[in-house]
Amino acid sequence: MLKDKISRREFVQLTGSILIASMAGATLSALFNSCTKEGSNPVQPPQGTSFTIKLSEHPDLSQVGGFKTFTVNSTPIIVFRTGQTTFKALSLVCTHQGCTINWVNSSMQFQCPCHGSKFDKDGNVIQGPASRNLQSFRTEYKSDTNEVVIYL
Ligand code: FES
Secondary structure, X not given: OOOOOOOHHHHHHHHHHHHHHHHHHHHHHHHHHHHHOOOOOOOOOOOOOEEEEEHHHOHHHOOOOOEEEEEEOOEEEEEEEOOOOOEEEEEOEOOOOOOEOEEEOOOOEEEOOOOOOXXXXXXXXXXXXXXXXXXXXXXXXXXXXXXXXXXX
16 A cells, blocks of 8 residues: 655655656756767858958959958858869868867868867868768859858
8 A cells, every 4th residue: 555645755856866867867868968969059141141352452362362251141151262263261160169270271170179179171070070971152253343152
C-alpha cells in the first residue's frame, strides 16, 4: 500500500533530486546545442539587396590585388580586385559559429580567431571545425560609372 504522506526528509530528498536532474538537463542541452548548431546562427546579410562601391572613393581597390572590407547591414564582407574589371566579394562571417574572420595577406588565407578555422582566398574551408565554405556574392563592374555592385 502506498503511503499517503511523505516525511519532510523524503520531500527534501525528492525535490533536491528533481532540481539537480533538471539543472543537469539544462546544462547538457546548452552544451549539445552549442556544439551541434554549426552555422545555424551566423549573421547573414539580407538576400536580394545590392551594395554599390564607388571605386574613386576606395583607393585600396584601384589596383589588381587590392582589397577592402566593408560592413553591409551589420555584416562584414571583403572585396578583392581580381582583375581590371573583375572583383570577388566574400562574407567575413565564419560558417562555424559566426565569428568575424580575418584575412591574413601574408598567408593568403582567412583565419577565424574563435576556434581556428581557416579558409583559402576563394572562401573554401582548408581547416575546421567549420565545414562550409564562406558565403560569396556576385559582383558586377560598371565601367561607365567606375563602380562595383555587390549582390547580396
Ligand atoms: S566560429 Fe568557430 S571556427 Fe570560426
